[in-house]
Amino acid sequence: MSAQSDHPFVTAAFGFALLINVAVVDGPFSAYKIIPRKIHRIIDWVYVVALVAGAVTLDIDQSTRTTLFGIAIAIAIVALTTNYSKKDFRRS
Numbered sequence: 001m002s003a004q005s006d007h008p009f010v011t012a013a014f015g016f017a018l019l020i021n022v023a024v025v026d027g028p029f030s031a032y033k034i035i036p037r038k039i040h041r042i043i044d045w046v047y048v049v050a051l052v053a054g055a056v057t058l059d060i061d062q063s064t065r066t067t068l069f070g071i072a073i074a075i076a077i078v079a080l081t082t083n084y085s086k087k088d089f090r091r092s
């Protein structure tokens with residue numbers, strides 16, 4: 001999306017922040033298990049607020065603004081439906 005935007009840095013920066021967030025959380029598919037899941041829950045909501053704030057306050061075109069709102073809604077739905085508790089695997 002950033003390649004087609006009039007302001008490619010905005011969408012690329014938010015996308016990069018999302019990739020870093022996903023890569024460092026203590027999850028099953030993360031690359032580095034640095035941040036615990038309880039903190040990841042908070043970071044998800046901070047990210048949603050940052051997306052909405054960026055869409056409202058930045059001087060960007062309407063398609064970029066709509067993209068930021070759409071991503072904020074998608075991340076909010078994922079955050080609301082995610083179980084952030086760590087799974088304990090035990091052998092029988």
